[in-house]
Amino acid sequence: MLLEVSGLTKSFGQKPIISDISFTCKTAEILGVFGKNGSGKSTLLKTIYGTLNANSINISIDGKSISPKNIIPSKLISYLPQGSFLPKELKVRHAIPLFYKGDKQDKIFYAPRVSSFENKKTGQLSMGELRYLETLLIAHLGHPFLLLDEPFSMVEPLFKELIKELFLELKSKKGIIVTDHYYRDVLEITDRNFLLREGKKIDINNTSDLTTNGYLNSEDS
Numbered sequence: 001m002l003l004e005v006s007g008l009t010k011s012f013g014q015k016p017i018i019s020d021i022s023f024t025c026k027t028a029e030i031l032g033v034f035g036k037n038g039s040g041k042s043t044l045l046k047t048i049y050g051t052l053n054a055n056s057i058n059i060s061i062d063g064k065s066i067s068p069k070n071i072i073p074s075k076l077i078s079y080l081p082q083g084s085f086l087p088k089e090l091k092v093r094h095a096i097p098l099f100y101k102g103d104k105q106d107k108i109f110y111a112p113r114v115s116s117f118e119n120k121k122t123g124q125l126s127m128g129e130l131r132y133l134e135t136l137l138i139a140h141l142g143h144p145f146l147l148l149d150e151p152f153s154m155v156e157p158l159f160k161e162l163i164k165e166l167f168l169e170l171k172s173k174k175g176i177i178v179t180d181h182y183y184r185d186v187l188e189i190t191d192r193n194f195l196l197r198e199g200k201k202i203d204i205n206n207t208s209d210l211t212t213n214g215y216l217n218s219e220d221s
Contacts, residue, residue: 008054009056010047011088022201029192031192032190034183035215048071073152080134080147166186168189178190197215
């Protein structure tokens with residue numbers, strides 16, 4: 001399947017954030033989106049998902065146009081927000097059935113490391129455990145496209161690796177768009193990348209491109 005986004009423009013008041021950008025993502029592909037704080041990465045994902053109104057946006061899936069307001073009910077695109085979404089007093093073993101019924105729960109319960117924290121409340125989990133759990137819950141939904149806002153942020157190395165393995169496993173049947181400041185983790189799993197800078201889209205192939213275009217300092221790369 002092919003997701004096409006074109007003519008995406010978004011401003012807040014008089015401040016332009018994204019200026020008429022277009023891109024595609026197909027199943028069996030991971031697309032990385034880079035940008036400094038305030039560059040519009042989260043805005044881009046939210047406007048596609050339909051939780052934030054764009055000034056203008058055209059979305060089509062396999063050539064069929066779809067309105068952002070119909071994205072959620074269509075179950076074509078799932079979205080992992082930047083902030084946690086699970087109630088802190090809810091035990092992990094009780095959270096999983098809220099998303100999956102019957103045998104479908106096994107994908108989460110039997111995922112690596114989940115058994116080590118399934119009896120904890122989500123508010124007691126480490127950042128890595130919580131992000132990994134929430135990623136599992138969203139990523140295994142049947143939607144063919146997946147938007148991920150900073151899945152690696154503040155996550156311990158063990159869980160970063162588990163999350164990357166999960167994305168590579170799911171890649172065969174999903175198109176994945178991921179944004180994160182942990183650029184090395186993103187570049188490790190992506191097929192294509194672009195940078196948002198001053199509202200424009202700049203194609204990125206490697207860390208040198210990130211440096212050339214002002215995202216990294218030379219000593220960072």
